[in-house]
Amino acid sequence: MNSGAESAGTKARRGRGSGQSGPAFGYSAATIRFWRQAVRAALQAGAGTPFYLFSPQPVAAMLGCLEAESFGRPAVHWLSTKTQPLPELLRWWRSQGRPAEVVSEAEFQMAEAAGFDVESLLVNGPAKHRWVARHSRPGLRVNFDSAREVAELLPLARRDKWRVGLRLCTTEEFDPENPTLPTQFGFTPDEAAPVVRKLRRAGLPVETLHFHLRTNVAGPDCYARALAEVADFVAAAGLGPKHLDIGGGLPPPHVLSRAGKRLDAGISVASLAQTVRRALKRLPSVEQVWLENGRFVSAGSGLLAVRVLEVKERPRVRQLICDGGRTLNALVSVWEQHELVPLRAVGGPETLTAVHGPTCMAFDQLARKEMPLAIRAGEVLLWLEAGAYHLPWETRFSHGLAEVWWHDNGSTKCVRPAG
Numbered sequence: 001m002n003s004g005a006e007s008a009g010t011k012a013r014r015g016r017g018s019g020q021s022g023p024a025f026g027y028s029a030a031t032i033r034f035w036r037q038a039v040r041a042a043l044q045a046g047a048g049t050p051f052y053l054f055s056p057q058p059v060a061a062m063l064g065c066l067e068a069e070s071f072g073r074p075a076v077h078w079l080s081t082k083t084q085p086l087p088e089l090l091r092w093w094r095s096q097g098r099p100a101e102v103v104s105e106a107e108f109q110m111a112e113a114a115g116f117d118v119e120s121l122l123v124n125g126p127a128k129h130r131w132v133a134r135h136s137r138p139g140l141r142v143n144f145d146s147a148r149e150v151a152e153l154l155p156l157a158r159r160d161k162w163r164v165g166l167r168l169c170t171t172e173e174f175d176p177e178n179p180t181l182p183t184q185f186g187f188t189p190d191e192a193a194p195v196v197r198k199l200r201r202a203g204l205p206v207e208t209l210h211f212h213l214r215t216n217v218a219g220p221d222c223y224a225r226a227l228a229e230v231a232d233f234v235a236a237a238g239l240g241p242k243h244l245d246i247g248g249g250l251p252p253p254h255v256l257s258r259a260g261k262r263l264d265a266g267i268s269v270a271s272l273a274q275t276v277r278r279a280l281k282r283l284p285s286v287e288q289v290w291l292e293n294g295r296f297v298s299a300g301s302g303l304l305a306v307r308v309l310e311v312k313e314r315p316r317v318r319q320l321i322c323d324g325g326r327t328l329n330a331l332v333s334v335w336e337q338h339e340l341v342p343l344r345a346v347g348g349p350e351t352l353t354a355v356h357g358p359t360c361m362a363f364d365q366l367a368r369k370e371m372p373l374a375i376r377a378g379e380v381l382l383w384l385e386a387g388a389y390h391l392p393w394e395t396r397f398s399h400g401l402a403e404v405w406w407h408d409n410g411s412t413k414c415v416r417p418a419g
Helices: 003-007 029-044 057-067 087-095 105-113 147-159 189-201 220-237 269-282 294-301
Strands: 013-015 051-054 075-077 100-102 121-123 141-144 163-167 206-210 243-245 255-257 288-291 302-313 318-322 336-338 340-342 348-356 365-372 380-383 403-408 411-416
Touching: 029 051, 029 302, 029 380, 029 403, 029 411, 057 075, 057 087, 057 294, 087 100, 087 105, 087 403, 100 105, 105 121, 141 147, 141 206, 147 189, 163 189, 189 220, 206 220, 220 269, 294 302, 318 365, 336 365, 340 365
Parallel strands: 051 403, 075 288, 100 121, 121 141, 141 163, 163 206, 206 243, 243 288, 318 348
Antiparallel strands: 013 348, 051 302, 255 336, 302 318, 302 380, 340 380, 348 365, 403 411
16 A cells, blocks of 8 residues: 555554454354355356355354243244245255245245245235235145235135235334334234124235344344233134244344344344243234244345455555446445455454445445555455345346355355346
8 A cells, every 4th residue: 555545644553464353243153263264165166256155054054042931832943035035945944844934926836936835935015915826835825915915816715725924014114214103014903803804704814914024123022012912912803823923023033233233232142032922921822933044044144255456545445346346246235244254264454434336336345454564455254144135136237146066065056147
């Protein structure tokens, strides 16, 4: 770096470097080593940056965390397909004998192609009346989201003897951009009451009550209030649901807010499980608790690998221009901080560094953090926790989609070319 730029205000310091994970993100050395080895295997097999690399091993570990806790009833963990719509993950999940939740026609077709049947599929989401009739099967599990869905689909549901549920919109659900307003999903209790009566007359008992608060729920008290509303509705409507579907919302570990706070600081699997156990005292008919924790389960299952194309030394910040970034590959970087490490373990002095993608957008900033001055053009950087919502929100902004690689049982293969 030229001495003028450094003396003008680029603050370098001697520290740990990005070669190791700091306490804010909490990774073990073994985890960083696993991903570096997997990326090297992909590069040796011909991977070209930018690329995503995914593995089922971290998914299995997060499932282990969920299954280590008691939810008061047998717990069923549904794969949230929208979170990571990757056929290889669906096939792996199915091989474990686990079910999948879908919220669109494309997801339904992907899940069926991966081997899921009506016993292992749950149809959720809004506006299902525009597509689900094309895929009706006897015994299909469907959670209704609106009165119009019920009106249009009831004859089909009755003919094929669907197993139905209702999604409730509790007061804990709100528009994240306008917290005083509700989300657009599900029924309020007043809206749901006549629907329950209509389904009863059709001979379709409500087997499932479902709610989904939002992503990255801050604390178990949010669930406690929502569960109390569900119990109140059950009592008022005279229901005896078999399944309590509390959706997802557990934040993943190793992810920070833009303000630098761990997203999981106020909630854990243990605190959520305790909250559910307490709520079930008012819901004696419930036989199973269903969970759809997409981000918690799959965020850590992948990474984005980008290559530094150019380095710009500026008076107050060092800038790395890479071949992948926020605009193309990592929209969640708008509101989340993920660990970003070089493939090569690098130590030495650090400086404030902005990591940019290749698009002609000032918005295209993957991260801004202290990083080693030793990082040069040609280096490969690894953006971790890229297994949740990165593929669904990927763009072709002036460049095209990235390669996707799958790493499992010692095999590393390209499962989607760049395009």
